[in-house]
Amino acid sequence: MEFFTRTLLLCLALALASAHPVLHDHHAVDGALPERCIGIEFDAITPDEKGNTFFFKGEHLWKGFHGPAQLSNESFTELDDLHHIGHVDAAFRMHDEENKDDHDHIYFFLDDKVFSYYNHSLEDGYPKDLVEDFPGVPDHLDAAVECPKGECMTNSVLFFKGHDVHVYDIATKTVKTKSWPHLPVCTSAFRWLEHYYCFHGHNFTRFHPVTGEVSDGYPKDARNYFMKCKDFGHGGDGEIPQCSEVKLDAITTDDSGKTYSFNGSMYIRLDTHRDGLHSFPIRRTWPEVNNGVDGAFSYGDKLYLIKDDQVYIYKSGAHYTLIEGYPKSLKEELGIEGHVDAAFVCPNVHTVHVIQGNRMRDVDLTATPRAVGSDVPLPLSDIDAGMCGDDGVKVFKGSQFYRYESVMILAMGKLAPEAQPITSAMMSCQD
Known part of the structure; x- marks a missing residue:
């Protein structure tokens, strides 16, 4: 009878263990991490x-x-x-x-x-x-x-x-x-x-x-969105690129201080180091723009995006809104024809500097109609993007950039300054 009772109790214990398995912590399973x-x-x-x-x-x-x-x-x-x-x-x-x-x-x-x-x-x-x-x-x-x-x-x-x-x-x-x-x-x-x-x-x-x-x-x-997982979202399983592999299509800072870099179909907000840099599809913020941009600049409370021979103008704010009647042709909006490599506007200035090949063409944004006011050769060609700020003008070429103290020095210089590499402090990349 004693043997039967012990056997019955053992069977009950095994049954309960099967129905309610013990939950182990992370150390109990070969040190596996979640x-x-x-x-x-x-x-x-x-x-x-x-x-x-x-x-x-x-x-x-x-x-x-x-x-x-x-x-x-x-x-x-x-x-x-x-x-x-x-x-x-x-x-x-x-x-x-x-x-x-x-x-x-x-x-x-x-x-x-x-x-x-x-x-x-x-x-x-x-x-x-x-x-x-x-x-x-x-x-x-x-x-x-x-x-x-x-x-x-x-x-x-x-x-x-x-x-x-x-x-x-x-x-x-x-x-x-x-x-x-x-x-x-x-x-x-x-x-x-x-x-x-x-x-x-x-x-x-x-x-x-x-x-x-x-x-x-x-x-x-x-x-x-918030992690890189294989087969999930635009993050996918891609790695952060090396800084030596970075190539920009455009870069600009709007009046609220938001800085955007564009590469292919993606963009990154560069003023958000405190929140972590992350890339998003351009269409997420500017749904009317497809297949990337050729140039971008900000003027007043508006952001200009150039793609092929079209100019898209967006009203800045909590969300960007395409202004009615746009896109318009480059010729109609800026008085320029041909492919745009880069464009930028300096703070508190009413001129957009448009780079095409090895030439920089200036357009007065207060003029009606708009037309090229000056056309000067540059000491560089094959420029990808440009921006202007309190620290001067930066023009980007591949994974490097050239800094000029002013637009005038860029326009009148005969020799390019020493190229500097794009760093992780500037972009979402690994040094």
Whole structure:
């Protein structure tokens, strides 16, 4: 009877183990690291003060849009050593330029505690109780994201818990709570390139930070946009090119300070180092322009894109809008015919300098009709792109550029200055 009872108990134990298998941590399976391209739901997402973006899941994080996972405490030691939780509930990078002591610090939330880091070092006095630093904000958060003044009414932080959004005013330390039941429950949130994203499952949804309104076409798969995964999106499995391989078609800075470089069918915003450089299809922002651009320049509150013998003019703003009646021909718009290699306008000047072959032709943008005013030879040919700023004129040729102190020196110079290589600090490339 005793043997029968022990046998029965053993069978029951085996049956229960089969029905409810033990969940092992990452160390139990040959030290395998999690793979985000299989479709992971992130616990938190935040950039650091240098623009590196961290994606957190359990005890692990990913740095940037590609690369393998690593243990979180290798980058932020005290998250595990002091609190022994092994995960992050929410995180954000503080935007408070009026308070330099907190600006650009990363805040992590774990249960009812908050950690403040700068340069990957834990600030003195942390961790603290969440209520001490952010009174009125609930603990055990789902997500958090910063919202600078201009995008929100004041410098704020949006804290998510369920369908409730707690809007924390950084200056007054007051909280207003909203309910956004139409938005999925966010397990992480991310402000990127002045847009706001709620991550849920392996998807994300873009929303307005004040109203919570969801943009059309969402949700979308994060693997198509926020990481490089084989067979997913325009990121695909391509590698970041070597700087020696970079070739520009055009480059320009608009009046709001946004700098765009164009290459083939893609563009990159170069003023977003703090959010990480990433390429997008040109048609994503300028849907009427297909198959790349030949030249680009900004004048007033408008962006001009040149392709073949057509000129597209877009009204700048939160979103670029094609002006009615465009595109128009180069001849009609600028009084120029033939292929354009590069075009640029210097700050506070009303002349566009158009490079065609080894010649630079100037057009007064205030004139009606517009026509070529001067036509001078250049010491260079085969120029790909050009731009003008406070540091002079840069003309790009292959993976190199030439800097001139002024347009006059470019126009009157007989010899080209020494070529300088494009670097990773300038473009999305590897030195």
